[in-house]
Amino acid sequence: MPSENFVLILEDDISTRLIVSKSLTVQGIKSVVAANIADAEALISKHDICLFLLDVHLPDGDSTSLVATLRETHPLVPILIMTGDYEQNRVSEFFDLGVRDFINKPVHPILLASRVSSFIRSYATEKALFEANEMYQRIAHEKEQEEALAHYVYNHILKVHTTKIAGLDVAIRSSGRFCGDMLLSAKAPNGSLIVMLADATGHGMAAALTIYPMVSTFAAMVSKGLSLGAILRELSSKHNQSIPQNRFVAAILLEISPKDNSLKVWNGGMPAALMFDKAGELTKVTSKNVAIGILPEDLISTKMESFELSDIKKIALFSDGLIENKVIDGRNIPFSEGYDIIAKNLDDSHGLLSLMHGYELFEGESSDHDDMTLAVLDLELIQEELREEEPEDLQIPGSFDFSFELRGSSLNNEKFAFSLSDLLSTYGFNKEFCQKVFTVVTELLVNAVDHGIFNIPSNLKEEDFITYLSMREQKKANVSPSDKVMIEVKWDEIEHTLFISLGDSGAGYKVENIETADDTAAYGRGLKLITSLCKTFFYDQEINTTHVSLKY
Template sequence: MKAPIAKKPSESVLVVDDDHIFCELLVSDLTVKGVKAISSFSLTDAKEVLSKHPIDLVILDNHLGDGSGTDLLPVLQALEPSPYVIMVSSDDQINNISDSFSQGVHDYIVKPVSIELLWEKIRNLLTFKRTSMDLANKYQLLQQLLSEKAQEESLAQHVYQNMANSQCDLPSFAQVRSRPMTNFSGDTIFSPPNPSGKIQLILADAMGHGLAAAICIIPIVTTARAMANKGKGIDEIFHEINRKLYIEIPDDRFVALAGIEICPYSNTITIVNAGLPDVLCCCKNGEVKHFKSKAMPLGIMEPAEFSIKTEQVPIDDIAQLALYTDGIIEQTNPQGAAYSTKRLLEQVDNLVNSGQSLINIMDDCLDFAAGNSIEDDITLCVIDGDAVREKLQTRIEETLPDFGEIDYRFCIRGKVIGSLDVLNQAMHIMQHSDLPKDLCQKAFTVMAELINNALDHGILELDSSLKNDFEGFATYLALREERLGKLTNSDELTIQLYTNSTTFIKISVEDSGAGFALTENSADKQGLSGRGLGLVDAMCQTVERNAKGNCTTIFIARN
């Protein structure tokens, strides 16, 4: 059987005494107790040992052949870390003992020395030093972790602010007031640019607060921006955000959203509410309409089960529109009472009757809190109806020099129809040909309507009435995905675009579907089979459809 391996001493003691027998006895005793011990018989020897070996504790005789033990104290105190010192002396004068302590000695023992007593003092000091060093190391580690945490938070805040705020500037008619609970806010409001000319604004409130909540905001902004860049409507954007959140955030997290979409061509505002407090619409006739949440917060339900309901109000009817997160109504005062929906609605009435902006609700909420800390992220956004109408009325096309002509034809067949973004390719051509922005936006909206209808209702034969049902939109999307996977080369989509710099834009979209029979009231119904004919007719100077109903040609005149 192998002998047990002796534990390597982890602490070292230097014995400085000109009594050789005392040194040998003490060194031997300490070695047996698992302490590395070294002896020196003079100050000179001690300094040499200290220059070569790390020492935790020094047993120091005060009367040596080459000087006083206290002469070694400055040398010991200059070491890093400096060793503890037990002074051993035959001098029992109180003044001298006191002087030793004032010079940095940690303990004092009078000769003759009891080895047992001296060991207890050594053991206690070594334990104390070990504990002190452990605390110092932990403190240093804590400071390092705090520094790293501060750097990580600073980086995260920089990324979050740039992602959630700087990408999507808010329109001038939207006033926003917000108060985060911490450095990171789980609330955000943004307006992703849309090439169709529609103005979309989304308010999001992630569950919880702080960095954990703020992280959930990032996929919302990036997804909404990507979808809006394709000209997608607010309902489709919400569906895609839900899909993204359902996949990417933890199961115990979700985000409540409300959104509006201002369409200058139909003169309407579309409102969607998924988990936020009522969106309030103060009408010019004095009525206050409540647009309640009609969907679960996003990130909870599977994409195939998620449904939303959009509602519309004419732009001309709106005086003010208010979206807000529940942090407002849940904020408490020093007595523990919540601001509440009741108080908020009372304040709405007061502000409307006095002709003031609903943005002042935030001031009332903070006054109500009376210095109480903010208990959740708070955001309030107010849309001014007059400012919206003024902005839409000032969308004037600029006059540009003659750039020539564009005659573009594009035909795609089979599965590529579902994957190739033909709309943005055509839009890219128009945007880079110096066409006026307003004209490009109209052309994009019409082309998007024609291409989406040609694909969805012509080639894929989807019934748009599904989208009008509260639970039908998810079914519509699922069917669309299924039928896209079954496309063959007999399925065909053809787009033609002609424009010059002085007269008009002509767009023609033809599909290989069965077509439809145009009726007299199809435009009033916003299009047979969801073809959006009403919107197209309202935006274009002329609209021509072939007899089969699978080809539509429109003309948009230049100003």
């Protein structure tokens, strides 16, 4: 029951009022009490009532008149009557007025609370169904209203999965109710900002639905701390699974990493990104890749162009609708001239969209404008906010350590890493730090179980993923009681560092050259991810144990 809802108890007997209100409070049900009809009417106007519990005879009249009024003003809210045996002859009268049930006096507190709870749950269900039916009736007969609902849901999902940050200015001019362009941004656990501008084939709802599967995938992959190349592969995989083969998504992905002083760019089928250094010189980052959906995910190139972040002041991303099919004084302007117009007007992004909209070229009887999206990133402001939003150096009082052993079938517990990060949050560690711990422990467990205990070759993911999954399921089903993973977690208050050690009873795993590991492959990128999140990393081959530390 929502906390703002109350049960109204109308009873003139003080003892009965106390018994009833106390029995409801014990069950977590809030109530308001009245001794007469006048007080009850005043309370009804001040509170959201989810159930009426009424006595029959009151100092200022009979509750019959109140019941009749409530059936008009609160048609769905259940009414229960508390009555003595001598009033049973009035049962039929109250039922005709709309009373749901009767409770005999003297009341039994536990039974009363149980029946009230049951009626409140029924009321919540009836109310939800009633509201859903009302919504259905509002949208069922008008296509415009149906589109309005879809538009709201789509925009709400985009809003939920987009991080607002100072320095990222976005202007959008859609050709219709639904936009085939999409701008997403999310912060990674390592402090980087990942930005994606995507432009789907076509216009309207079809284009918007083409982009839709990428929204949650993008947010989930960034939150897990995956590299930009790995995120791109996941986006491509999700698109190929969900969208017809003739629908493509051109996209630009950026990773802004203040800690590494780097800006990585991947351009697949989009207009050139305009990058300005601190002297105002312009560099165009042109497309060197095909749009998402043209190639299968295992063939898509994930090679990024990398720049030193400290050298760049501003970067502009835009969809092709801003630059294609533009006419000035009767002549088609080339892209180079369009780029110049955009570069000179970045300080007024919305005015620029209106200007370019006026230059739109229509062919024949067509008057369909393309979607236009412009994102201008002030990298100095973005870096400043990313630094400001870094986790505070909060003091965690005291030091502690604890250890776990996962043995036999408990190795299949996929929620362990989440539970561990959740446990740390109870000590006062912030959300970002717990997210890092979750990612690190998850990767360490995968290495220990899949490769150390199950002895599954890591490259099997790339060479034959189906065989890898089949082997893993078989190993999980036949895990031995002697198989185990040992985990030790130690917090050092003085060093402000969390130390994690994880070993397994298997043969261990091979530590590749982390610096040259391919972070776009389907395997081998876990250790590189761990080292990017941890202060130190050491694998002791002799005792088959990985030691990492995370600075807080």
